[in-house]
Amino acid sequence: MYNEKMYKLGSNRSVIRDLFEYGKKLAAEKGEENVYDFSLGNPNVPAPEEVRQSLEKLISFPDSTVIHGYTSAQGDFTVRKTISDYINERYSAGMTPDLIYMTAGAAASLSITLSALKEDNDEFIVFAPFFPEYGVFIGNTGAKTVVIGPGENMSLNLTEFESKITENTKGIIINSPNNPSGVVYTETQIKALCAVLESKSKKYGHPIFVICDEPYREIVYDGITVPYLMNYYKDTIVCYSYSKSLSLPGERIGYIAVNPECTDAENVYYAVCGAGRSLGYVCAPSLFQRVVADCIRCKGDIDAYKRNRDLLCNALEDYGYDFVKPEGAFYLFVKALEPDAKAFSDRAKKLGLLLVPSDSFGVKGYVRISYCVSYDMIKRSLPLFKTLAESYAE
Amino acid sequence: MYNEKMYKLGSNRSVIRDLFEYGKKLAAEKGEENVYDFSLGNPNVPAPEEVRQSLEKLISFPDSTVIHGYTSAQGDFTVRKTISDYINERYSAGMTPDLIYMTAGAAASLSITLSALKEDNDEFIVFAPFFPEYGVFIGNTGAKTVVIGPGENMSLNLTEFESKITENTKGIIINSPNNPSGVVYTETQIKALCAVLESKSKKYGHPIFVICDEPYREIVYDGITVPYLMNYYKDTIVCYSYSKSLSLPGERIGYIAVNPECTDAENVYYAVCGAGRSLGYVCAPSLFQRVVADCIRCKGDIDAYKRNRDLLCNALEDYGYDFVKPEGAFYLFVKALEPDAKAFSDRAKKLGLLLVPSDSFGVKGYVRISYCVSYDMIKRSLPLFKTLAESYAE
Numbered sequence: 001m002y003n004e005k006m007y008k009l010g011s012n013r014s015v016i017r018d019l020f021e022y023g024k025k026l027a028a029e030k031g032e033e034n035v036y037d038f039s040l041g042n043p044n045v046p047a048p049e050e051v052r053q054s055l056e057k058l059i060s061f062p063d064s065t066v067i068h069g070y071t072s073a074q075g076d077f078t079v080r081k082t083i084s085d086y087i088n089e090r091y092s093a094g095m096t097p098d099l100i101y102m103t104a105g106a107a108a109s110l111s112i113t114l115s116a117l118k119e120d121n122d123e124f125i126v127f128a129p130f131f132p133e134y135g136v137f138i139g140n141t142g143a144k145t146v147v148i149g150p151g152e153n154m155s156l157n158l159t160e161f162e163s164k165i166t167e168n169t170k171g172i173i174i175n176s177p178n179n180p181s182g183v184v185y186t187e188t189q190i191k192a193l194c195a196v197l198e199s200k201s202k203k204y205g206h207p208i209f210v211i212c213d214e215p216y217r218e219i220v221y222d223g224i225t226v227p228y229l230m231n232y233y234k235d236t237i238v239c240y241s242y243s244k245s246l247s248l249p250g251e252r253i254g255y256i257a258v259n260p261e262c263t264d265a266e267n268v269y270y271a272v273c274g275a276g277r278s279l280g281y282v283c284a285p286s287l288f289q290r291v292v293a294d295c296i297r298c299k300g301d302i303d304a305y306k307r308n309r310d311l312l313c314n315a316l317e318d319y320g321y322d323f324v325k326p327e328g329a330f331y332l333f334v335k336a337l338e339p340d341a342k343a344f345s346d347r348a349k350k351l352g353l354l355l356v357p358s359d360s361f362g363v364k365g366y367v368r369i370s371y372c373v374s375y376d377m378i379k380r381s382l383p384l385f386k387t388l389a390e391s392y393a394e
Numbered sequence: 395m396y397n398e399k400m401y402k403l404g405s406n407r408s409v410i411r412d413l414f415e416y417g418k419k420l421a422a423e424k425g426e427e428n429v430y431d432f433s434l435g436n437p438n439v440p441a442p443e444e445v446r447q448s449l450e451k452l453i454s455f456p457d458s459t460v461i462h463g464y465t466s467a468q469g470d471f472t473v474r475k476t477i478s479d480y481i482n483e484r485y486s487a488g489m490t491p492d493l494i495y496m497t498a499g500a501a502a503s504l505s506i507t508l509s510a511l512k513e514d515n516d517e518f519i520v521f522a523p524f525f526p527e528y529g530v531f532i533g534n535t536g537a538k539t540v541v542i543g544p545g546e547n548m549s550l551n552l553t554e555f556e557s558k559i560t561e562n563t564k565g566i567i568i569n570s571p572n573n574p575s576g577v578v579y580t581e582t583q584i585k586a587l588c589a590v591l592e593s594k595s596k597k598y599g600h601p602i603f604v605i606c607d608e609p610y611r612e613i614v615y616d617g618i619t620v621p622y623l624m625n626y627y628k629d630t631i632v633c634y635s636y637s638k639s640l641s642l643p644g645e646r647i648g649y650i651a652v653n654p655e656c657t658d659a660e661n662v663y664y665a666v667c668g669a670g671r672s673l674g675y676v677c678a679p680s681l682f683q684r685v686v687a688d689c690i691r692c693k694g695d696i697d698a699y700k701r702n703r704d705l706l707c708n709a710l711e712d713y714g715y716d717f718v719k720p721e722g723a724f725y726l727f728v729k730a731l732e733p734d735a736k737a738f739s740d741r742a743k744k745l746g747l748l749l750v751p752s753d754s755f756g757v758k759g760y761v762r763i764s765y766c767v768s769y770d771m772i773k774r775s776l777p778l779f780k781t782l783a784e785s786y787a788e
Contacts, residue, residue: 010663251679
């Protein structure tokens, strides 16, 4: 009568969304001040003032049919040119507007890219811990998801990676800074990864694509540099989103950039255009295409996230929690104090702490803490993290 | 290396887009005043002033994280409630917010609905003339597209329809007012259609869904009423878009409404939610969700389209063209003056008239004229339509 798989995807909410809904219910019962919701990656930092200024300017434009009208399916040319120039300025990537495709955010970027590439029997590799929706997007194309377990300190496990590449491997998804661990993969690791990819591409006689999911690129701390994959590996496709960097997650705006050095780059780009069309994406939201071009050099208040990270990390270290200090994104991935992450999350829940158990991220025994919340809430939550730790010491 | 089907969809632009791009090139060569582009359905009527006012209000809201943040995947509850109330006010449909799913426009609405319903061996029926992308969206689910030829005066051909329903028919797409003919299916026809559907659903022991693609619902002339399918047939899903009614085609905002009377309505809705998730639609653009709720009672200047229609129809009738006078939308579907629509369109092109040949709409021997253009351009184009007709009389 209807599609059973879609029904399941729609009726079984993701663990993250489930916890978030639980939090809203709990807040209604116990009062908002007694719920510490660390579940969602919804930025609490406001959009930069330049976003409002750009919107104000655009909506006062006399001809609304230009501002709100269809753009070309790939996106407005001037917007693509602005983005392409900026990519070249930062990474000398030789990008052109004709290899940029504007999208409705990172999820759209990934879905479209995967559909554009997918052929019969294809497999895509993801590195744990990973954003759970990767499995959904890959599943939608009919391809197989191959999971690589985490390396030391949540780095890339390159030994397992090398052993799991087959002739059917079409591509891999790299997400750095990583959701949920906050880890930024080092240049040394990236170079080693690319060496494996090059040798395997050669062995199997076809490119293995790197799909870079980069919504957290701008959110890094301590002056760290995130390697830009196009500079290391030719068959790279970047899936970018402004959701986190400009605090616009609901507006659904991002892009796909195909590396000019990519094998058959132009045809891959056409496949991207076709996949966007096929999935019902007519064009990316037109007003926000122009907003992100206006705000190409802007970022939200990254320092606010850094203050949150430091407060949380210092306290949790004191209480004896085990974690890798995040260098980017706004997530802390903490070892649960018992083997079962769900049981640990449930015990935390009783104290009002909403922490996402790690199983759906492809790793057992951890919880994700989203610290894109108010400094004050983190501060007030610390005694509860202490109580939680002590409850296991007893 | 990449998906061949997607490559083809991306590299072979639709006939409509092709003509539009040709027009831009021609304008650069011959001057804009010598190109009469009737190719695209991009509204020329500005968005209502209330849209600007709503945007202005929303962007001055102090907390940008509320306005630009994620909404729930189904859409903001207050927005869904506003839409649901409005549907009940107009159509007494018994709608609830929990059966409304906000989308990124009509193409997204259709893609999501088709994916939500599609099972193995499914077929979806479309009535010619039809919007060519229907075939793309149905094709993406892996289902088969079954085309019903046009009835008299571009009405529904119910005899052919009845004969082509099989046990694999999962649903049909109804588009009224119709793109490309501008025809509004009469209540008599709708009732007859529903009678066929009821008898066939019974015969095959499963519902046959009606998917109503309704971007042109508000654009009707001469006080005509467009039957609301939910009032006639229980297994109805409405795919609505604000692209044309509020002149916001680039902003990608619309909704899916599942009839409360639909078989297993709640589960069908969950399948819609799952399909949205699977195709990478995280939530509909958040700012414009709120704008359309603010502007729920607004419309663009429909009279402007009516003036265009009348000017064009009166003149073309004088020149001897054959067509059904449109009662809605902003398209005129005119019989070509030779059997080959493409050859006719090519001859018109030489005069600077860009008319879309009908083959991709599933009908031979017609052209579509989009009259969502300036009155002045239509006026200036009339002598050329006359010349074109005369060139065939010679």
